[in-house]
Amino acid sequence: MALSFDQLFGGRLRFNVVNGSTKSLQEYGLHVEHDERYELSAEYWSIVKRLTAGEVFDHRGRFYDLKNAGASFRELKPVQEPHVPLWFGGSSAPGIEMAAQHVDVFLTWGEPPHLLKEKLEQVRARAAAHGRTLRIGLRLHLIVRDTEDEAWAAADRLLDVTSEATYARQLGDRAGEDGVGWQRQFRQHGGRVPARARELETHPNLWPGMSLFRPGPGTAVVGSTAQVIERLKEYQELGVDTFILSGNPLLEEAHRVAETVLPALGLRR
Template identity: 90%
Template sequence: MASEVLWYIIPREGAYPWEPSGRRQVDLGYLTQLAATVERLGFSGALLATDLYDVWPLGSALAAATGPGFKPLLAVHPGLIAPTLLAKMALTFDNLFGGRLRFNVVNGSTTALREYGLDVEHDERYALSAEYWSIVKRLTAGEVFDHRGRFYDLKSAGASFGDLRPVQTPHVPLWFGGSSEPGIEMAAQHVDVYLTWGEPAHLLKEKLERVRQRAAAHGRTLRIGLRLHLIVRDTEDEAWAAADRLLDVTSQETYARQLGGNAAEDGVGWQRQFRQHGGRVPARARELETHPNLWPGMSLFRPGPGTAVVGSAAQVIERLKEYEELGVDTFILSANPLLEEAYRIGETILPALREHPS
């Protein structure tokens, strides 16, 4: 039984929102409607990713419009906000909204972070992240301390927080995904939920075994989460036809931008996904089926998690149960459009993930 199933909320919404023709108008009313739907359907919250809107005002607005069942998972790049200030923002959020905040630690790419004045290469990003989040964890646990490290020199950190006390214990939870050795080591030492993207089960099993071994070496155990896109229809043929349509409606400009722009991407997670399709745009989606119902084609036209599970509800549930057998207890799911598909997934897939085994 999955302990948590989250949905996905970004303002870039529609049937195929990577194209202007597939994108709908989104405003605050729409996004609060989506968040309320996610909560009503029984998802435990939603990932608010780095996209058009900054996650802090978006997360605050959605938390104010929902109840305790909606827990925002905010994507945050370490280093862009001073750790002491981030901790104060987190404690404020939790005090206002009843301890619902979780952090999705995003290490980003060297190129993207340069826009914000942060120039750190791949392995250095993880060293920064480890120090940064160790500070944030202590501050959101209510500690006051001095710290002198490679990146930060803090005096009486947390002393100015006064009566702003932690709501969650032992600290605001950290969720994180990294497939490189520095990423896995960072996760093993510091995070609470290790996130991964969808891959064939034998490849994922190998990676998760490494993660567990490294966590055990530090005397820790981690929850395991999986981020997946779903294409669910009444029949398998209808689901693959829906995937074919995504290929058909995507412009050559989008393919060129997505594949060319990420050719030099230094993230190991992206590289693992890219190897599943090799940058080839097929005539039909199923040509890229790497494992029953697994399709890596989403990364041909959108950033981030590029694997979709494609099939009937029964087939999709079967694949998700296979991941549960590997120890995955948390899912972050999405499908387009986010609003309509939240209903479809909430009514066909979510109940099966909530069932206790007989």
């Protein structure tokens, strides 16, 4: 299926690997602890890489035992070489090690630059130990307005329209979470819902408050167009070469970013 999609769309397919959590995987009958989860994932994706490179092979590992894998679709040839690219994010030592050995783009959630710098140094060091170099991607939300005050007012509105039940569900459901990325994000706000969004500003224009009411990445850059671009360039200086950006609500904010941020960066809609 992956090779079919890659051919259909001219080599544009990417795999974004989400390793889950011990708690969430148990819902699907998979009972593996944190470190073992990365061992399983590393073996699985090493197989996928070979399959999407067009190989036919046998494999005997700890979790998978395959005979003549890839033979049934050997006629399908890869568009991208050597394989469909893997994007992946992990903040624990096993997660970073998996990235260092197997993925093409290390994708991380937004954090204050000094924290992200430390993590990226670890990632690069482990990749270098395996003779590899990884691209770096950053997942952020943007709240961009004509002025900084208007941007923070928009962040305030997101808090104001969120129900107490949503806050309780988002924060309560993640209690005991063993994902290190989530733990790092949680420490940015400590589970506290502020009266005003800017009370949680962790770095100029950086707000972790989105994770109070939504799962997954929860850091936003909040500010004027010039301030948002300044923050993106600050991350770029750390080695980030790919940004995955979004806003809330999705469609309206996509148009706003296309009309403000992209032209200032010399990009077309």
